[in-house]
Amino acid sequence: MNQFEQFHLFLENADPILVVAHLYPDGDAISSTLAMGYVLRQLGKKVTMVNESPIPQKFSFLPGVEEIKLADSVSEIFPYAIALDCADAERMGSCRSLIREKAIVVNIDHHATNDRYGTINIIQPQAAATAEIIFDWVEEADFPVDRQLAACIYTGLLTDTGGFRYSNTSSKVFTQAAKLLETGIESHKIADAVLETVTMEQLQLLQTALSTLQKSEDGLVAWMDLRKQDIDRFANSHEDLDGIVNYARNIYGVDVGILFHETNDRTIKVSFRSREMVDVGNLAKSFGGGGHARAAGCSISGTLQEAHHRVLSLVQSKLKQECEV
Amino acid sequence: MNQFEQFHLFLENADPILVVAHLYPDGDAISSTLAMGYVLRQLGKKVTMVNESPIPQKFSFLPGVEEIKLADSVSEIFPYAIALDCADAERMGSCRSLIREKAIVVNIDHHATNDRYGTINIIQPQAAATAEIIFDWVEEADFPVDRQLAACIYTGLLTDTGGFRYSNTSSKVFTQAAKLLETGIESHKIADAVLETVTMEQLQLLQTALSTLQKSEDGLVAWMDLRKQDIDRFANSHEDLDGIVNYARNIYGVDVGILFHETNDRTIKVSFRSREMVDVGNLAKSFGGGGHARAAGCSISGTLQEAHHRVLSLVQSKLKQECEV
Ligand SMILES: [Mn+2]
Ligand SMILES: [Mn+2]
Numbered sequence: 001m002n003q004f005e006q007f008h009l010f011l012e013n014a015d016p017i018l019v020v021a022h023l024y025p026d027g028d029a030i031s032s033t034l035a036m037g038y039v040l041r042q043l044g045k046k047v048t049m050v051n052e053s054p055i056p057q058k059f060s061f062l063p064g065v066e067e068i069k070l071a072d073s074v075s076e077i078f079p080y081a082i083a084l085d086c087a088d089a090e091r092m093g094s095c096r097s098l099i100r101e102k103a104i105v106v107n108i109d110h111h112a113t114n115d116r117y118g119t120i121n122i123i124q125p126q127a128a129a130t131a132e133i134i135f136d137w138v139e140e141a142d143f144p145v146d147r148q149l150a151a152c153i154y155t156g157l158l159t160d161t162g163g164f165r166y167s168n169t170s171s172k173v174f175t176q177a178a179k180l181l182e183t184g185i186e187s188h189k190i191a192d193a194v195l196e197t198v199t200m201e202q203l204q205l206l207q208t209a210l211s212t213l214q215k216s217e218d219g220l221v222a223w224m225d226l227r228k229q230d231i232d233r234f235a236n237s238h239e240d241l242d243g244i245v246n247y248a249r250n251i252y253g254v255d256v257g258i259l260f261h262e263t264n265d266r267t268i269k270v271s272f273r274s275r276e277m278v279d280v281g282n283l284a285k286s287f288g289g290g291g292h293a294r295a296a297g298c299s300i301s302g303t304l305q306e307a308h309h310r311v312l313s314l315v316q317s318k319l320k321q322e323c324e325v
Numbered sequence: 326m327n328q329f330e331q332f333h334l335f336l337e338n339a340d341p342i343l344v345v346a347h348l349y350p351d352g353d354a355i356s357s358t359l360a361m362g363y364v365l366r367q368l369g370k371k372v373t374m375v376n377e378s379p380i381p382q383k384f385s386f387l388p389g390v391e392e393i394k395l396a397d398s399v400s401e402i403f404p405y406a407i408a409l410d411c412a413d414a415e416r417m418g419s420c421r422s423l424i425r426e427k428a429i430v431v432n433i434d435h436h437a438t439n440d441r442y443g444t445i446n447i448i449q450p451q452a453a454a455t456a457e458i459i460f461d462w463v464e465e466a467d468f469p470v471d472r473q474l475a476a477c478i479y480t481g482l483l484t485d486t487g488g489f490r491y492s493n494t495s496s497k498v499f500t501q502a503a504k505l506l507e508t509g510i511e512s513h514k515i516a517d518a519v520l521e522t523v524t525m526e527q528l529q530l531l532q533t534a535l536s537t538l539q540k541s542e543d544g545l546v547a548w549m550d551l552r553k554q555d556i557d558r559f560a561n562s563h564e565d566l567d568g569i570v571n572y573a574r575n576i577y578g579v580d581v582g583i584l585f586h587e588t589n590d591r592t593i594k595v596s597f598r599s600r601e602m603v604d605v606g607n608l609a610k611s612f613g614g615g616g617h618a619r620a621a622g623c624s625i626s627g628t629l630q631e632a633h634h635r636v637l638s639l640v641q642s643k644l645k646q647e648c649e650v
Contacts, residue, residue, distance in 0.1 A: 057577070058577075163488055163489065163490065164488065164489050164502075164512075164516070165488065165513060165516035165517070165520065165521070166513055167511070167513040169506075169512055169513060170506065171503045171504070171506035171507045172503070174499045174500070174502040174503035174506060175499070175500070175503040177489075177499040178496045178497070178499035178500040178503060179496070181494075181495065181496035181499060182496045186492070187489075187494055188490060188491055188492040188494060191489070191490035192490070192600070195490065196490070196571070196575045197575055197576075197577050198572070198575050198576060198577065199576065199577050200538075200540060200547075200576055200577075203535055203538060203572060203576065204535075204538075206535065207532055207535035207536055207538070210528055210529075210531065210532035210535070211532055211536070213525075213528060213529075213532070215525060222525075246521070247523070247528060250521045250522055250523050251522075251523060251524065251525055251528065252382070252383075252522050252523065252524050252525075275517070
């Protein structure tokens with residue numbers, strides 16, 4: 001029996017169903033929740049969509065988004081749940097408490113690290129997004145795809161591939177995107193809302209960070225700072241800092257881009273991005289942090305100057321090793 | 326006889342062939358030149374690829390790009406030419422002088438305004454890029470598509486759709502992208518080089534512009550300035566200013582983004598971008614400029630302050646009209 005067949009058996013009896021994704025939801029988490037919720041309701045199910053965290057404003061255009069409830073506001077406990085885009089059960093955050101102890105949980109995800117916490121586990125690490133898996137299911141089951149469903153799935157593909165720019169952008173992703181556009185969705189408006197739109201505060205933070213931009217003599221490392229007072233002044237949420245570090249990495253010839261930001265008087269959060277030479281996951285690990293080869297982070301006690309010194313000297317020695325290989 | 330059949334007849338005799346695109350070439354112009362040159366050489370033709378302007382550094386990864394010659398360095402005059410992505414013959418710039426007076430010219434383009442200056446005209450306004458038309462031809466003729474050819478065509482699609490974000494991103498564009506990725510091209514590296522990579526100078530210009538960012542009281546208009554001395558200090562080419570105006574337009578709630586930049590002591594160049602309310606093409610026309618509804622520009626004599634005043638008051642009155650409708 002393939003994974004979708006198990007899921008279909010589950011759907012024969014499951015009702016009501018809780019649909020949940022990870023806390024601090026990204027485009028894929030939100031879109032997957034909405035797409036799954038939409039199809040289940042078409043199938044006549046009583047569905048509650050929930051998240052621990054509020055939905056970022058830039059996703060407010062998504063059809064049905066106002067129906068995703070905050071965990072706090074739900075009192076019901078569910079015998080059936082579908083967890084989306086969660087590599088482990090903890091990623092659901094406080095939504096876990098809405099799932100009955102012996103509930104049947106369907107775990108649909110594309111993270112290779114998924115620990116198979118579900119009763120039924122549909123894990124496809126080769127998928128670029130959980131939305132991609134949902135679209136596979138929708139197609140296999142021959143559910144009709146209207147604009148509302150297409151807009152949700154498209155948003156998931158778009159965001160988890162970084163606007164079709166990351167290495168997970170497969171031929172299949174484009175084939176799915178082509179089919180979704182045939183429903184008549186205005187993909188340019190989705191891209192505008194999700195990928196282009198910024199707040200005034202984000203630009204003010206970016207400007208402040210860029211005013212501190214420095215590059216190493218060899219041109220391989222670029223870094224920027226954000227002081228606590230800048231963040232207090234301009235950032236409404238942690239999200240507002242997203243993407244700033246990429247500006248350093250994106251400079252022609254740079255391999256490692258770094259953002260140092262003061263979180264309080266004695267701690268500096270460090271974000272790393274790299275192109276191909278330095279494994280910044282390893283680098284971050286040296287400071288007790290973590291992440292991937294191309295994107296990682298850590299926290300360092302001390303002043304900005306101390307953090308600069310410790311991080312930049314290690315980056316330089318890693319680069320020297322790389323150049324010697 | 327369809328357009329491609331005429332083109333095939335042309336190819337029976339044409340040799341040597343000049344392949345040319347528009348001056349200040351963008352990704353589509355460069356990619357189309359390389360893709361066409363590559364296929365014609367596979368067909369055994371003697372091909373000279375040429376452009377009036379140097380190729381921007383960010384396209385230097387494209388296979389064969391070093392073979393595109395500057396018009397100045399070519400002394401031969403050609404009896405056959407293929408003009409790509411040029412809405413009129415003037416767009417070839419000085420390359421026109423390399424085409425014999427009674428030459429047979431094939432005009433392949435996707436601009437709706439194309440004036441059909443060719444002997445054979447293959448104009449497809451519904452195509453997102455000239456590269457899309459070339460891929461149609463390649464497929465119809467059943468030419469093999471290897472990675473080198475795929476990388477070129479992909480780059481053309483990618484750049485002319487603004488990374489698949491503009492409204493010209495059709496289902497067909499995604500279908501073509503899916504096929505191109507099947508050759509094994511590393512599309513994420515192309516996106517990185519072409520869409521993400523910036524120069525230090527571009528970031529310095531961006532930082533300077535952002536430091537002047539202002540928003541109207543109603544939040545519908547945002548604008549920035551660049552003074553002559555900033556541009557002299559940081560910009561290597563006009564290209565370095567590209568995209569800066571988008572930051573103003575992209576602010577949440579803003580409809581019109583404007584960049585004012587001093588070109589000399591008494592002239593201000595004004596770039597406009599808009600979301601949906603104000604037709605900035607009309608707006609620019611009021612000042613003797615031009616463009617489209619969503620992107621336009623003009624030049625205004627006077628100081629920055631005078632330009633602000635004249636432009637912003639007209640924008641406000643257009644917005645008032647819009648809101649009254
Ligand atoms: Mn995901
Ligand atoms: Mn073009």
